[in-house]
Amino acid sequence: MLAPSPALAQSTPAAATAPQGYYRWPALHGNTVVFTAEGDLWRTSTSGGTAMRLTTHAGIESRAAISPDGRWVAYTAAIEGAPEVYVMPIDGGQPKRLTFEGESAWVVGWTPAGEVLYSTGRYSGQPARQLVTINPQTLARTLLPVWRSTHGVVDERGQLYFVTGGLQSDNTRRYRGGAMAQIWRLDTRSKAEAVPLTRIPQGNNAQVMLNGNELVFVSDRSGTRNFWRMRADGSQPQQITRFDKDDFDIRQAQIHNGRVVYTQGADIKLLDLASGRDTKLDIRLVTDFEQARERWVRTALTNNFSGVSLSPNGERIVITARGRAVVAGTGDLRRIDLPLQSGTRTRAAVFTPDSRNVYVLNDVSGETEILRLPANGLGEAVAVTKGAAVTRTGMAPSPDGKWLVHTDIEHRLWLTNLSDNSSAQIDNAPSAYGEIVWAPDSSALAFTRALSNRRGNDVLFMMRVSDRKPVQLTSDRYTADGLAFTPDNRWLYFLSDRTLNATNGSPWGSRNMGPLFEKRDRIYALALQTGQRFPFMGRDELTDGGEAPATAPGTPPTTPPATPAATPPAPAAAGAAATPAAQGSGPAPTPAPAAGGANAAARTFPIDWDGLDKRLYEVPLAALPAGNYRSIKTDGRRLYFIETESAGGPGGVRGTLKSIAIDNNATPAETHSTDVATVQISANGRKMLVVRQTGGGGGPGGGGGAREFFIYDTGARPPQGPEAARAAVRVGDWQIKVNPRDDWKQMFADAWRLHRDFFYDPNMHGHDWKAIRAKYEPLLPRVSERSELGDLMAQMVAEINALHSQVGSGTEVRSGDELNISTAGLGADFSKVADGLRIDRIYAGEPELPGERGPLAQPGRDFAVGDVITAINGQPARNVAELGELLRNQAGKQVLLSYKRGSITRQAVVVPVNPARERNLRYTDWEVHNRQKVEQASEGKFGYIHLRAMTSPDVGAFAREFYSVFDREGLIIDVRGNDGGNIDSIIIEKLMRRAWAYWQSRRGDGGGYNMQAAFRGQLVVLIDENTYSDGETFSEGIKRLGMGTLIGKQTAGAGVWLSNSTGLMDGGIMRAAEFGQYGLDGQWLIEGIGVVPDIEVDMPPRASFDGADAQLDAGIAHLRKLTAEKPLREPRQPAFPKR
Structure with a gap:
């Protein structure tokens, strides 16, 4: 035999003990426990030990329940799209699918008769879950006669004990709002109404279970979730366990023969009700942790794009996506993944003025700080800022390389002296800053921000670096945004919404909800020196050829200040600006890269500050009428801007890139490119970055959708043919290497930080947020797939007891790809009969909107209640229990229906709809019924x-x-x-x-x-x-x-609103409630009550x-x-x- 290598020999003792996982959804029968870990089902015993894996599908299998005879496991799995109900043998084997609903079907348990009990929203008009039983052999189903319920249990006498209410997506502890969960009893063998067994304000009472003649349930009436028992009539409630606020919450629980198996934290515990003995099961997984292995992500630019910045020399761009940064250029230029530590998040990146280095916002230190690292990827990152207490959000280096301006989530503006990296706060805003742009000579910066939260219009300011005093240049009567200095520092162009022409100027007319003001934006300019002539001003006899003097009278030209020795000289630049807002960090300075003239040695002129706000000009209407504009840039010869179809769209909304010559010829604007999300101009004024986007929209960095990046020569039109192809930046095949465990660690910390920074109450509802992190973070090493991370974050955020606390997983990195084969529907309810499926109800659509009706209610169709669907595309309907089984993968496609009315057989071709559309049709049917009821009851x-x-x-x-x-x-x-x-x-x-x-x-x-x-x-x-x-x-x-x-x-x-600004780098989120409401009486409104x-x-x-x-x-x-x-x-x- 070969001797083991030293490395293998050293690893042998650790390998002898199988690792623990993150355990959820336990089920119990006798001494057998089935649970979920790594997204799969596992089986072990009540003694713990090594577990056996039962499922291997890449999707998540959960909510297991073991049949009364102990032979079968029912569970919920998303194998072909929406979660559906499956059963499989307890010892493993081929699963059988029971439902084809296209909704989220959640397994609840089994009935004594051996039917699977589950909850679904498939059969309710208004969105609500109902309880259904299904025979696993025949697939015959029965809706239990209760309106809304998510959980229940049926005894042998036909008594249904069920739960109403309960928050479905929020994560809270000690919740006391109107949706508190309560337990009811219904006799299914009579027509009597259900009887409440628990009542508000006792607290939440849920997860009801039968234990002989008593009920065991979970209640937080003591302030913490504990097991309680009561008689079947709701009398004599008695607390069983005594967990307190420092313990993990009781979560999923099931009972069998006087023992309860449940989850707490990441563990499964077993409670013996007779003795009171409570034992944590030591469960070990023999696994390769497939979902935690290193892998590659291909969709970062589509799903997780954060921002992009053009280098000052116009040769390359730096893109941030899914927490990574990459430098890329056109043609065969090498693509460079910046060497940032795995398990950190880069929120934004921008080049240094010499294009040799890149500044990034990165959290390797535990807080978001600014680092500098070589753009060629060779060398270590150097910290530029330190000591952040909150998230930094945007940054912009000065063109001379001496200064770096940046913002944070507290709406503070900071200036860092790059000679010693010392930082000082230079401004504070009531809300997030808009755009921040440096003057070409680095002597000043311009920015926009609000004066107050109530009015909200961003105002234009400029600030001298020498005295750091903001000078207000516009009022808050209008909004100013989109800032661009000309390369010679003579003009500052900006956009403002000062043109107010109502599209409906009369109070009369059908559905007139008031005037709408579209196309409000015009381009304005401030003359930065006295005595200048506006370049767009028409010619007259006092000008030589209609052109402004080369130099303002009495104002000697200057050259750009010398660059520090540590940084090579930067070309003359105009408008080096802040990077995009960090994904998931709320509004921040928007992209406005440097724009400069074609001549790198162009002269710049010092700013004349006296009377600056009075030297305001407007680009004439003849040259550029008012429109919906954003993102203005200039190379000194032309103005570039994006025109959108509607006003008020977020920065990620794409539009048409247009440009206009800076002259007095009244030449109309020209179209450059369509579907443009971003435009930037290089500091030397020779190159422009155009980002075209198709699909998606919204969200950080413009949201989803395919993106194409082009670096063109500046000018009125892009190149065509081969030249256009050579202008494309090759990033479509960019893939990101992901170490899931590193990323999970980062996202856990990031979610905690973002909640700290965004939650409306800085005191976190009186809780020690650091201690809460310390409570849950030790469970992080046990996480082995993305939904477990979400579960852990949900437990953490629940501690501060606030709604709007949903946790959403991002783009899951899982092995194996499965087609999303959804079911489809016909806009009707059916029941099983001998010949097929009988139409019981055709959903009523809006009577006067035929295009919105369901497939069977479309004009020209002749379907009626009582008709029997006998075949779909020739497949007999008598062989299936549910319509969805024959309509898999048929949404939006023509199908041939054979149906009978009496003894007459007919055929028709219809187009089924997807589950979301089916759900909408069912909802509309409910609305139409209510409207008709009110009309009839009130006689109109x-x-x-x-x-x-x-x-x-x-x-x-x-x-x-x-x-x-x-x-x-x-x-x-x-x-x-x-x-x-x-x-x-x-x-x-x-x-x-x-x-x-x-x-x-x-x-x-x-x-x-x-x-x-x-x-x-x-x-x-x-x-x-x-x-x-x-x-x-x-x-x-x-x-x-x-x-x-x-x-x-x-x-x-x-009651506390939010902006969804706490996104994580993979597109997931742990939502934070940001904007509390209080009344004129000074009392908080709505939240928690x-x-x-x-x-x-x-x-x-x-x-x-x-x-x-x-x-x-x-x-x-x-x-x-x-x-x-x-x-x-x-x-x-x-x-x-x-x-």
Whole structure:
């Protein structure tokens, strides 16, 4: 035998002990435990020891439950797309798929009869989960008759114990809002209504389990999640465990024969209810940790792009994506991955003025600091800044290489002297800085920021480096952005939204929600010396050829200051600017690289500060009309800018790159390129970077979508043909090497830091945030795949007890690729019959919007309730239990349906829809039913509007519905299940309009009343425990302003808004609540409590399942009462006057 090598010999003792994993979702039967680790199912015993892997698919298998006979495991897996229900033998074997719903089907357990119990949102109109049982042999399913539930258990007598409420995505401890989880009992063998066993405000009571004649459940009524027991009628509650706030929370739990298996932290524990013995299972995994091995990421520029910067000499660019930085150029130039330590995040990068080095924002020190490293990738990184207490967000080196200006998340502006790396704060803003640009001679910098948060318009400032005093150059009447110095330091161009031409200047018209001001931007310029003639000014007899003098009178030209010996001389530059905002760090200075003239030795002129704000000019309309512009740049000969289709878009919105010559010929702007997301000009003015983007949009750095990078010669048009190809930067095949464990460590720390920096309360709701990190960080080495990291972060963030605390995984790096084979639907409900699938309901679409109807309700189709689908594309429907099984991978494709009506067989070709569209059709059916119910019950006197959320599409929904019912006597606005947004003020403003006068012509066809479309009737707003975020703000506003009556249930309590600025480098996020709300009385609003209705109305689970809507009925009844007490009356027309 060969002797082992020393390295192998040294590793032998460690290898003898299999490692621990991160354990979740345990299931118990007898002495067998099944759980999830590494995204797979494993089996072990209640004694612990080495576990056996049951599944190997690259997707995540979770929520295991063992059958009553101990032979089968049911679980949830996302193998072909959405999570579905599967079963497999307990000893391993081929899994069998049970559901084909296209929704997230979550396994809950088994019934005594051997059916799988699961929860799904597939069958509810308004988004809600329901409990379903399915026979694993026949796939026959039964909806349990309760309206909303996520968890439950059925006993042998047909008693269903189920849970309503409970936060589905937020992560909290000690939650006390309207969505607290509660336990109910329903006799499935009778028609009786369900009975509550626990009630608010006792706390959250969830994960109900049967133990003989008693119920065991998890409750936080003591302030911490503990196991409790009670009788089956809810009496005699008794606490079993005594965990406190310093312990990890009890999470997933299952019971069998008087023992409970559950997770705590990353461990599985076993609790014997009779003896009280609580044991942690020492489980070991024999595994190669496939998901933790080093691998390559190919989609960084599509999914995780952060920013790009052009070198001052115009030869290369530096790109930041997924926490990495790469230097690349055109043609065959070598691509250089900057040598930054694995497991760190680079948020932004920019070249030094000599193009030889790169400054990066990187967190290798544990905080985001600025480092300098060689652009050729050879050499170590050198720290430029130290001692950061919060996240740094943007930076811009001065053209002479002496200074570096940078910002942080606290909206502070810093200046670093690069001779000794000393930093000083030079400004502070109420909100994030806009653009920061250096003057070509490095004597000053220009930047934009707000004067106050209330008004929000960014104001233009300049600051001399010598005295560091900001000089305000514009007012906050308008917004200033997009800054560009000319190379000779004579002019500072900027954009401002000062042109206000309303697209609808009249208050009349269909669905007129007020004037809209598009195309507000014009280009303006400040003369930096006195006595200059504006280059766009028309010729006259006093100018020689219409050109401005070469030098302003009395102002001697200067040359750029000498560069320090440590840095080679930099060419004359204009507008070296801050790098893009760091991904996930909120707004920060936007990209505005240096722009300079074609002559590197161009003279620059000192700034004349006296009266600078008075020397304001505007590019004439004849040359450039107002538009939606952003990102202005100049090479001294032309102005370059991006025009977008609509105003107010984020920096990542692509548009058309245009340019205009800086002359007085009134030459119109010319189109350079389309689909442009970014434009930059090199410091020498000879080159320009154009980033074209297709697809995606939004998000840090412009969000997703394919990107192409080009370095062109500056000019009105890009090169064509072979020259265009040679201008392309070769980065499409760039791949990033990823060490997952290093990245997980970084993202855990980053999520913690970002929460520290963004959470609205600096005291973190009274918790020691450092101690919380110390509590959870020791579990990090046990993480072995991305969703486990998300789970760990969710536990950590729950400690501060705030909503808007969702954790989302980013682009998962997993071995194995699986096609996303989604199911499809026909916009209808079906039931299994002998011949196939019977149509039980065709979803009602909007009657006057035929294009939005489902496949079976399209014009020209002849389907009816009772028809039986017998075959799809020739495949018999009698052989399947669910429609989705025959419609896999058929969304958007024509299929041939064979169906029977009585004894007549027919055929039709339809196009199935994907699950999201099917869900939308089901939701619309619910809305249409409610609207028709209100119309019929009120004989057309009341209107009904449902708002699903408070986002841009919901403004359209409000406009469509409100302006067709604004003249009704009563109005119900239904925000039950509304999951938020930010448009509450738009809707409240429209509802606040009041009629005070009427118009009348001799023919009786006057314009109605003034104010137009004012609602004059009685208002009811329906709310429930799933009303969330801005749905709650809207409801609280209605209540505090006395505009209507709130009916329903206490809302969720998500009162602190956010900007989603805490993104992680792989695209994941641990959301932080950023903007708290308090009332005029000085009290915090909504957060953690919710909005309390004026009239509380429950939704009985069984009656609601059967179609009753007690809250809607209460709203109708209340409007009847109000309108009877105070009927809406029209004033009589007075007699015409005699004059």
